Amino acid sequence: MDRVYRSSWIVLMLVLLSAQAVQACRYNIRDVGAVDLEYDSYYLFGYFDKQTPKEVVSAFEEAASAKLDGANVLGEIINVDEDPAHPAIELAKELSIESYPAAIFVGPDRRARVIEIGTTAETVADKLPAALEHLTVSPKRLEIMKAAATTYGVILVIEGKDPAENAAARKAAKAAVDMIADNMDFLPKPIENPPVMITLEPKAFAAEEVLLWTLNLKAAEIEKPHAALFYGRARQLGPVLEPEEVTEDILTNILSLIGADCECGLDRKWMTGQMLPAKWNEKMRAALAESLEFDPDNPMVKMEVSRILRRGYSAPGGFGDMRSFGASPFGYQEIDIEFEDVDPNAVVDPVETTNDKPPIEQTAVVEKTETAPPSSEQETTTVAEERDKSFTIAIAVLCVIGVVVVAAGMMILRKARN
Numbered sequence: 335m336d337r338v339y340r341s342s343w344i345v346l347m348l349v350l351l352s353a354q355a356v357q358a359c360r361y362n363i364r365d366v367g368a369v370d371l372e373y374d375s376y377y378l379f380g381y382f383d384k385q386t387p388k389e390v391v392s393a394f395e396e397a398a399s400a401k402l403d404g405a406n407v408l409g410e411i412i413n414v415d416e417d418p419a420h421p422a423i424e425l426a427k428e429l430s431i432e433s434y435p436a437a438i439f440v441g442p443d444r445r446a447r448v449i450e451i452g453t454t455a456e457t458v459a460d461k462l463p464a465a466l467e468h469l470t471v472s473p474k475r476l477e478i479m480k481a482a483a484t485t486y487g488v489i490l491v492i493e494g495k496d497p498a499e500n501a502a503a504r505k506a507a508k509a510a511v512d513m514i515a516d517n518m519d520f521l522p523k524p525i526e527n528p529p530v531m532i533t534l535e536p537k538a539f540a541a542e543e544v545l546l547w548t549l550n551l552k553a554a555e556i557e558k559p560h561a562a563l564f565y566g567r568a569r570q571l572g573p574v575l576e577p578e579e580v581t582e583d584i585l586t587n588i589l590s591l592i593g594a595d596c597e598c599g600l601d602r603k604w605m606t607g608q609m610l611p612a613k614w615n616e617k618m619r620a621a622l623a624e625s626l627e628f629d630p631d632n633p634m635v636k637m638e639v640s641r642i643l644r645r646g647y648s649a650p651g652g653f654g655d656m657r658s659f660g661a662s663p664f665g666y667q668e669i670d671i672e673f674e675d676v677d678p679n680a681v682v683d684p685v686e687t688t689n690d691k692p693p694i695e696q697t698a699v700v701e702k703t704e705t706a707p708p709s710s711e712q713e714t715t716t717v718a719e720e721r722d723k724s725f726t727i728a729i730a731v732l733c734v735i736g737v738v739v740v741a742a743g744m745m746i747l748r749k750a751r752n
Contacts, residue, residue: 361642362523364487364592366605367566368622368630369639374442376407376611378449378466379422381436384415390435393458394451401466405613406567407439437462439469441548442608470613474534474542479568479612483622485527486514487565487592489585492534492551494558494577503559503580507531510585514593521593526625529589548610549574561585565592567614567622567630570607602643 380394391411398409412420414434426438429448435458437449449465451458481488489507493500508531515528534542539553546553549562551574558577563585565571572588591604614622623629630636 360523361595361639362521362525362592363594363600363605364525364565365523365626365628365630366639366642367569367571367592367607368483368626369636370406370567370609370630371636371640371643372406372408374606374608376442376469377422377440378402378407378409379426379438379440380409380411380451381423381426381431381434381438382411382413383434384413386435387455389455390453390458393455394435394437394462397459397462398466401463401470403613404615405466405470405611406609407466407470407611437465441611443550445547445550447547469544470611472542472545474532474538475545475568475610475612477532478564478610479614479618480621481530481532482564482566482568483618484625486518486525486529487563487571487589488529489531489589490534490562490564491531491580492546492549492556492560492562493536494556494560495536496558499577500559503561503577504531504533506580506582507561507585509582510589513582513586514589518593522595523593525593529592544611548608563588563592564610568610568612570609572604572607605643 378398380391380398382391382394395409395411402409410422412422414420414423414426417423422438422440425440425444425446426436429438429446431438431448435451435453437451438446439449440446449462449469451461451465478488478490489511491500491503491507493503511529511531518525518528534545536553536556539546539556543553546556549560549570551560559580560577561575561580563571571592575584575588591600594600619631623631628635
């Protein structure tokens with residue numbers, strides 16, 4: 335009868351473990367970072383007025399559609415006379431744009447730059463494609479994209495002027511890469527290839543001007559080595575590390591976050607860093623999907639990742655002092671977090687966990703956003719709630735079955751003893 339008794343408890347344990355598995359996240363941080371939900375895209379705004387010839391507008395639309403295909407850049411044409419209240423018009427005023435046609439490139443952090451396109455259809459057709467190619471393609475960005483898509487992640491070392499300091503930064507990055515590589519067997523979800531280190535040398539700064547602009551760095555001001563981490567769809571992990579922060583411990587501890595489970599309680603701002611402006615062709619997308627073992631562009635995957643981000647929290651403010659990441663080895667640290675009066679049941683919108691949104695409404699995007707369903711966010715929330723209810727019901731049913739089995743075992747045990 336002891337055998338029956340033990341079997342009953344084993345069944346109950348399996349039931350409880352099954353219930354826990356139902357609730358577990360099947361994604362890690364790298365997986366989440368590979369999904370583009372388009373709320374942190376870059377934007378190309380084309381400004382025109384009622385005096386602008388139609389062929390100029392057509393030339394802009396054709397060039398933008400061709401060059402932005404496959405890029406995480408959304409284009410929008412704005413008629414300043416027909417839509418004077420458009421929020422992007424204020425941005426144009428801040429950049430001293432007073433005549434049209436004109437164009438602006440805007441990042442997820444609202445930083446913007448003017449694009450020279452000329453005033454005729456010929457100049458637009460000539461200048462805009464070259465400008466967009468410069469904004470979305472460069473050798474080092476392509477190297478980062480390929481590595482992030484097929485490996486654990488990337489440490490980009492941005493070298494300064496002193497060879498000894500550069501060597502020390504590379505040594506620290508290499509040690510962090512090796513530490514993660516040696517411990518990948520302990521990851522909650524397997525990742526096939528270890529992280530890599532990529533170096534950006536000063537002689538390449540001119541060709542990588544957009545990469546540096548994305549990182550909010552200026553080539554002329556880089557005296558000492560910096561570092562930036564990327565993963566998934568070339569998404570940045572945390573802030574750019576200052577020279578004093580480019581150490582083995584800090585790099586190792588931040589890099590270790592990429593392999594963590596998506597439900598680890600990590601502040602969601604670490605999962606929603608901005609992506610590099612880049613083109614993702616079919617070959618690159620296929621390599622990313624093969625490495626992840628799922629398609630990050632699948633609508634169901636996007637819905638699930640959106641739900642994950644909504645359930646998390648994002649503490650106010652920035653990332654804090656990165657030197658605190660070097661205080662303890664391999665990612666473990668205890669952090670005191672002070673919260674204001676916050677509703678514990680409140681749902682966090684993933685859009686609010688990022689930097690300030692670009693001053694636009696995501697409508698009238700060149701060919702792309704016109705096909706978006708009108709109530710996708712509401713439908714996403716509804717489906718997620720229904721799935722959560724289904725999970726709860728399934729867990730409850732399994733637990734009831736377990737209790738019944740245990741009760742039956744106890745009854746058999748009592749009869750046997752009597």
